[in-house]
Amino acid sequence: MTVGVALNWCRGRGEEHGWKLEGDTESVRMAHKTLFRPTLILSLRLNNPPFSLSHNPFLHSQPPFPFLLNTHPISLPSTSTCTTTIHLWCSNYTTTTTTTTTTTTTTVEGSEKCYLDLTDEELMRQCEMDTFKTSGPGGQHRNKRESAVRLKHLPTGIISQASEDRSQHKNRASALNRLRSLIALKVRKTVDLDAYSPPRELLQILPPKSSIRGSDCGPQIGPNNQKFASGMQALLDLIFAVEGSVSEAAKYLGLSTGALSRLILSDDSLRKEVNDLRASKGMKPLK
Amino acid sequence: MKVTLTSVYSPYCFPTLLKSSSLSTLCRPFCSSALPSPPTCVKPQVPIFLRPPIYSNKLCDLNKWHDWAKGVAFSIGSTFVHSDNGPDSSILCRELKWLMEDAVEVPSLDDERVRMRIDIEELYCLWKQRVHERRPFQYVVGCEHWRDLVLSVQEGVLIPRPETELVVDFVSDVVSENEELKRGVWADLGTGSGALAISIGGVLGSGGGRVIATDLSPVAVAVAAYNVHRYCLQDKIELREGSWFEPLKDMEGKLAGLVSNPPYIPSKDISGLQAEVGRHEPRLALDGGIDGLHALLHLCDGAALLLKPGGFFAFETNGEQQCKALIDYMENNRRGSFCNLEIRADFARIQRFVIGFRQ
Numbered sequence: 001m002t003v004g005v006a007l008n009w010c011r012g013r014g015e016e017h018g019w020k021l022e023g024d025t026e027s028v029r030m031a032h033k034t035l036f037r038p039t040l041i042l043s044l045r046l047n048n049p050p051f052s053l054s055h056n057p058f059l060h061s062q063p064p065f066p067f068l069l070n071t072h073p074i075s076l077p078s079t080s081t082c083t084t085t086i087h088l089w090c091s092n093y094t095t096t097t098t099t100t101t102t103t104t105t106t107t108v109e110g111s112e113k114c115y116l117d118l119t120d121e122e123l124m125r126q127c128e129m130d131t132f133k134t135s136g137p138g139g140q141h142r143n144k145r146e147s148a149v150r151l152k153h154l155p156t157g158i159i160s161q162a163s164e165d166r167s168q169h170k171n172r173a174s175a176l177n178r179l180r181s182l183i184a185l186k187v188r189k190t191v192d193l194d195a196y197s198p199p200r201e202l203l204q205i206l207p208p209k210s211s212i213r214g215s216d217c218g219p220q221i222g223p224n225n226q227k228f229a230s231g232m233q234a235l236l237d238l239i240f241a242v243e244g245s246v247s248e249a250a251k252y253l254g255l256s257t258g259a260l261s262r263l264i265l266s267d268d269s270l271r272k273e274v275n276d277l278r279a280s281k282g283m284k285p286l287k
Numbered sequence: 288m289k290v291t292l293t294s295v296y297s298p299y300c301f302p303t304l305l306k307s308s309s310l311s312t313l314c315r316p317f318c319s320s321a322l323p324s325p326p327t328c329v330k331p332q333v334p335i336f337l338r339p340p341i342y343s344n345k346l347c348d349l350n351k352w353h354d355w356a357k358g359v360a361f362s363i364g365s366t367f368v369h370s371d372n373g374p375d376s377s378i379l380c381r382e383l384k385w386l387m388e389d390a391v392e393v394p395s396l397d398d399e400r401v402r403m404r405i406d407i408e409e410l411y412c413l414w415k416q417r418v419h420e421r422r423p424f425q426y427v428v429g430c431e432h433w434r435d436l437v438l439s440v441q442e443g444v445l446i447p448r449p450e451t452e453l454v455v456d457f458v459s460d461v462v463s464e465n466e467e468l469k470r471g472v473w474a475d476l477g478t479g480s481g482a483l484a485i486s487i488g489g490v491l492g493s494g495g496g497r498v499i500a501t502d503l504s505p506v507a508v509a510v511a512a513y514n515v516h517r518y519c520l521q522d523k524i525e526l527r528e529g530s531w532f533e534p535l536k537d538m539e540g541k542l543a544g545l546v547s548n549p550p551y552i553p554s555k556d557i558s559g560l561q562a563e564v565g566r567h568e569p570r571l572a573l574d575g576g577i578d579g580l581h582a583l584l585h586l587c588d589g590a591a592l593l594l595k596p597g598g599f600f601a602f603e604t605n606g607e608q609q610c611k612a613l614i615d616y617m618e619n620n621r622r623g624s625f626c627n628l629e630i631r632a633d634f635a636r637i638q639r640f641v642i643g644f645r646q
């Protein structure tokens with residue numbers, strides 16, 4: 001579903017169901033800027049929900065949003081006002097919602113970055129998992145070793161899959177690792193260059209010769225380390241903020257342009273992401 | 288921007304998924320001691336991947352076999368898919384790759400010779416069985432990869448299914464929040480290869496918790512014993528041969544948990560099963576009687592009797608209809624025995640499991 005379709009739906013059918021767009025289109029704020037899949041958050045307000053939101057997977061009542069596959073139960077505190085804010089994530093690939101009551105305060109700022117801080121279980125909870133299409137009743141009826149796994153990270157629409165292993169369990173683990181790298185590569189956070197100071201996870205992937213890297217950062221973390229993804233994400237945030245200029249980014253990191261180029265070239269997917277950006281800005285690729 | 292992470296949509300619960308498993312120690316291949324003699328005289332077969340690489344073959348002969356086998360796989364096209372929803376060429380080719388992985392020792396001896404765990408002549412034979420007789424791939428290689436385990440299987444024992452992997456997540460979720468259940472005695476009824484019992488043994492960890500696994504089939508008990516031993520869990524998992532609760536008379540009101548994936552296919556559906564299943568897997572493991580509920584209802588009755596208050600159970604079923612029938616039975620015919628009954632879906636979104644607690 002595209003953002004446009006979601007918006008129109010909210011304005012049209014949504015209102016029939018008692019859903020209202022909060023404020024005007026102004027309140028539709030840019031939330032995630034995934035590179036090739038623009039994602040928005042629409043804030044909807046709902047007084048006295050006309051239906052119950054439940055994550056009960058075996059209740060097959062048709063949800064009012066056709067794209068609202070499932071939601072977590074919202075327990076509304078009986079004493080407080082029953083206003084529910086629904087954050088609707090829309091992207092070209094997927095749409096999902098999170099819900100929060102106005103009395104809930106457990107909100108996290110800048111969640112794009114936070115995806116990588118989540119534990120495997122938490123990240124998995126944000127995903128929809130499919131085994132590849134099966135027809136028929138499954139279970140004892142079948143022998144087809146359908147161990148391939150596809151994960152769809154609902155907040156961003158990023159899809160990762162794994163099928164190389166013979167056990168579904170292990171394919172799940174590989175798909176999740178792959179998802180982390182994809183999130184690092186594709187989910188961008190805006191950076192305030194005036195007040196920029198590199199986050200620790202970025203410092204950790206820099207070579208020791210960086211002039212701003214303190215000795216407390218420990219040894220340099222390389223691409224084969226699981227922690228590399230978070231550093232790579234922060235590095236890409238910076239490179240996007242300086243519009244692909246490696247020499248500019250290098251200044252913020254206390255490195256020579258050559259040293260930063262080498263770091264970028266050390267990981268194939270990182271190099272590709274930077275070069276795609278540079279190509280879009282008419283710059284020469286790093287080699 | 289505000290985003291609530293606590294309430295992000297999740298289609299299923301993945302309680303303790305992918306937690307680096309305490310089973311890692313289980314991956315050690317064999318215990319130093321010899322295998323125990325199983326309770327019956329059935330001798331379990333050794334899967335190909337565990338056999339010693341005593342055959343030396345020419346690489347060109349191996350390639351010749353491989354090309355032949357591939358040709359056989361391709362000749363099938365989608366014939367089996369049309370006849371009984373069986374495997375197509377691409378699935379057979381994937382299996383061929385796995386058969387090579389199990390049979391051939393890497394690295395090779397030199398540029399011309401490879402060491403193998405099975406003779407090439409026998410490989411020809413096995414592949415014919417796989418394709419022409421539709422013998423399940425897992426019986427051909429003698430094992431199935433299931434969660435983080437590699438379990439030995441053979442004719443007479445059900446090949447564990449990916450769907451069943453979720454039962455372990457349910458248990459893991461429950462015991463992570465309840466020390467008492469974690470230290471208690473669990474039962475896996477109709478254990479087959481021992482898949483659930485072994486994984487649950489790992490989930491219970493090094494506390495006092497243990498598992499009793501039962502099966503009516505002597506072959507299943509022997510193979511399960513072999514697998515339990517291979518993962519060095521013989522102190523944690525006890526095998527008992529017999530029908531459902533009959534070997535558990537000493538456990539009335541004492542079980543902390545009970546899991547089972549009993550036969551649940553309605554008798555009339557057995558003849559239409561995919562050949563790999565219907566012709567080769569044991570009917571005892573599949574046939575659940577007229578409506579498929581025969582064993583499941585019996586298990587509900589037994590759960591009421593054997594679980595202690597607060598004890599947990601999880602049953603796998605044929606799908607939505609059976610799940611609803613079970614819940615209905617528990618709420619009406621066993622009123623007051625159970626609480627927090629829930630239906631859980633598998634990854635193909637089929638309502639597959641009924642879980643709950645003893646009141």
Ligand SMILES: C[S@@+](CC[C@H](N)C(=O)[O-])C[C@H]1O[C@@H](n2cnc3c(N)ncnc32)[C@H](O)[C@@H]1O
Binds near residue numbers: 530572
């Ligand atoms: C569907 S298989 C499940 C095997 C294994 N638990 C798994 O999930 O892979 C059902 C098992 O129940 C066993 N079984 C059938 N009738 C039984 C009975 N009356 N008492 C105990 N076990 C029985 C079969 O031998 C078979 O191993």
